[in-house]
Amino acid sequence: xxxxxxxxxxxxxxxxxxxxxxxxxxxxxxxxxxxxxxxxxxxxxxxxxxxxxxxxxxxxxxxxxxxxxxxxxxxxxxxxxxxxxxxxxxxxxxxxxxxxxxxxxxxxxxxxxxxxxxxxxxxxxxxxxxxxxxxxxxxxxxxxxxxxxxxxxxxxxxxxxxxxxxxxxxxxxxxxxxxxxxxxxxxxxxxxxxxxxxxxxxxxxxxxxxxxxxxxxxxxxxxxxxxxxxxxxxxxxxxxxxxxxxxxxxxxxxxxxxxxxxxxxxxxxxxxxxxxxxxxxxxxxxxxxxxxxxxxxxxxxxxxxxxxxxxxxxxxxxxxxxxxxxxxxxxxxxxxxxxxxxxxxxxxxxxxxxxxxxxxxxxxxxxxxxxxxxxxxxxxxxxxxxxx
Numbered sequence: 001x002x003x004x005x006x007x008x009x010x011x012x013x014x015x016x017x018x019x020x021x022x023x024x025x026x027x028x029x030x031x032x033x034x035x036x037x038x039x040x041x042x043x044x045x046x047x048x049x050x051x052x053x054x055x056x057x058x059x060x061x062x063x064x065x066x067x068x069x070x071x072x073x074x075x076x077x078x079x080x081x082x083x084x085x086x087x088x089x090x091x092x093x094x095x096x097x098x099x100x101x102x103x104x105x106x107x108x109x110x111x112x113x114x115x116x117x118x119x120x121x122x123x124x125x126x127x128x129x130x131x132x133x134x135x136x137x138x139x140x141x142x143x144x145x146x147x148x149x150x151x152x153x154x155x156x157x158x159x160x161x162x163x164x165x166x167x168x169x170x171x172x173x174x175x176x177x178x179x180x181x182x183x184x185x186x187x188x189x190x191x192x193x194x195x196x197x198x199x200x201x202x203x204x205x206x207x208x209x210x211x212x213x214x215x216x217x218x219x220x221x222x223x224x225x226x227x228x229x230x231x232x233x234x235x236x237x238x239x240x241x242x243x244x245x246x247x248x249x250x251x252x253x254x255x256x257x258x259x260x261x262x263x264x265x266x267x268x269x270x271x272x273x274x275x276x277x278x279x280x281x282x283x284x285x286x287x288x289x290x291x292x293x294x295x296x297x298x299x300x301x302x303x304x305x306x307x308x309x310x311x312x313x314x315x316x317x318x319x320x321x322x323x324x325x326x327x328x329x330x331x332x333x334x335x336x337x338x339x340x341x342x343x344x345x346x347x348x349x350x351x352x353x354x355x356x357x358x359x360x361x362x363x364x365x366x367x368x369x370x371x372x373x374x375x376x377x378x379x380x381x382x383x384x385x386x387x388x
Contacts, residue, residue, distance in 0.1 A: 029324050030324070031322045031323065031324055032322070032323055033047065033048055033319065033320055033321070033322065033323070034048070034317070034318065034319050034320065034321045034322070034323050035047075035048030035319035035320065036048075037323055039120065039186070040117070040185055040186045040187040041054035041184065041185050041186045041187075042054065042117075042185055042187070043056050044319065045112070047320060048319035048320045049319075049320070050112040050113075051112065051113065051114045051115075051117075051319065052111060052112055052200060052201060053111070053184065053195065053199075053200045053201040054184055054185055054186075054200075055184065055197060056111065056200040056201070057200065058197055058198060058200040059107070059108075059111055059199065059200050061198075062107065062198045062199065063104070063107070065260075066100075066103055066104065066107070066221070067100070067104070069225060069253055069256050069257065070096065070099075070100040070103070070221060070225065071100070072249065072253065073096055073225045073228075073229065073253055074093055074096050074097055076229075076232070076249055076250065076253075077089055077092055077093040077096065077228075077232075078093065080232060081093065092228050092231075095224065096221075096224060096225065096228070099217060099220060099221045099224055100221065102213075102217050103214065103217040103218055103221050106210050106211075106213040106214035106217055107199060107214050109210040109214075110196075110199050110201060110203070110207045110210040110211045110214050111199040111200055111201045112201075113201075113206060113207045113210065114206055114207075114315045114317065114319075115189050115190075115201060115202040115203060115204035115205070115206050115207045116189050116190030116191060116192075116202075116204035116205040116206040116207075116313065116315075116316070117188070117189060117190075117204075117315075117316065117317050118171065118173070118175070118176070118179060118187070118188040118189065118190060118316055118317075119316055119317050120170070120171035120172060120173065120187075120188070121171065121172035121173050122172070123172060124150060124167075124172045125150070125172075125173065125174070151167075152166060152167050153165070153166050153167070154167075154174060156177065158177055158295045158296070159295045159296070160295070161292075161293065161295035163177045163295060165177060168181050168188050170186065170188075171187070171188045173188065175188055176190065178190070178191045178192065178280060178283070178296075179191065179192055180192035180282055182195050182202045184202075185201075185202050187202070189202045189204040189205075190204050190205040190206070190313065190316070191204055191205035191208070191280060192204050192280065192282055193208055193211075193280040193281045193282060194280075194281040194282060196211070199211070199214070203281075205312075205313050206312055206313055206315065208307070209307060209308070209312070211271075212268075212271055212275070212307070215264055215267050215268045216268050218264045218268075219261060219264050219265045219268045222257045222261040222264060222265070223257070223261060223265075225253055225257045226254055226257035226258060226261065229250040229251075229253040229254045229257070230250075230254060232247070232250050233247060233250050233251075275303055275304055275307055276300045276303055276304065277289075277294065277297055277303070278294060278296045278297040278298065278303040278306070279294065279296075279297075
């Protein structure tokens with residue numbers, strides 16, 4: 001396999017993690033963290049350690065919708081404990097408090113985590129061939145170089161199936177299989193599922209397990225509050241209708257949870273179906289596997305095992321890495337290894353040898369084994385970053 005052919009294959013490969021930039025002391029060079037100049041629409045906290053989506057403010061509404069009835073229920077049980085001083089009320093209170101804490105924990109682990117953002121390029125990947133003929137049957141990418149033509153869609157092999165990968169005009173890269181560009185956050189995301197407005201974040205390969213736990217715990221919390229609010233009514237003496245007229249708080253919780261469980265419970269059931277078939281919401285809505293076999297499914301049990309037992313992929317972008325600010329008296333220009341010529345060629349010699357042995361196999365793209373995802377690329381560390 002020739003070197004040129006290998007580099008053409010690398011144009012499809014996934015990028016390496018962000019690496020630190022060597023900064024030499026200079027009067028006209030300043031440094032900033034990457035999250036401070038990131039071109040996506042994300043919001044960052046704690047110095048780039050927490051990554052939120054553009055609509056992260058929706059967390060306040062979601063927290064209110066979850067915490068309002070949950071805290072009200074706990075207060076109601078505290079009042080009940082003072083009236084009865086029974087072990088039953090204490091256990092119900094503890095159970096409600098634990099579910100509430102877990103629900104909020106999974107909510108913020110979903111929302112404040114890098115969902116699997118793929119580093120973007122400042123230039124499109126290079127092509128080893130120039131096309132001077134018109135190709136009406138194929139769509140080409142428009143770029144500033146007239147002699148450089150890149151197909152908008154390329155075919156790669158995944159588990160013996162042909163999968164099309166598209167070129168992203170914003171990030172200037174060929175998206176890995178199952179990745180997609182989120183128009184809200186303005187990022188390409190690994191194994192993109194959807195953008196959830198309730199958590200204000202994209203749902204991708206790195207936060208999907210926490211999202212499943214969030215909606216599952218929300219469903220359990222709704223059922224829990226609904227059931228024990230009924231128990232509180234039934235345990236009171238007198239006629240049920242008379243009791244309901246005096247305990248408006250329990251009735252309100254019952255009605256609220258009955259309505260909410262249809263939404264969050266239906267969402268949980270839908271995602272359990274997606275997990276069992278190894279699909280994403282994005283793929284399911286586009287009916288990609290209605291007329292062809294799903295190349296990623298391994299069977300129901302294996303699909304659930306892949307989600308629950310696989311390691312969370314490492315982030316591809318280190319938002320705390322240093323970038324240089326070149327102050328030339330004009331507009332400020334921020335550059336880093338992510339922005340300078342990241343053309344997906346940072347594959348080690350081991351992978352080059354493997355690519356030579358399996359021409360056209362694109363093993364680096366196959367996401368079936370979570371442990372293999374993007375593990376071939378190694379970040380570089382320099383003395384400047386270590387000093388920080």
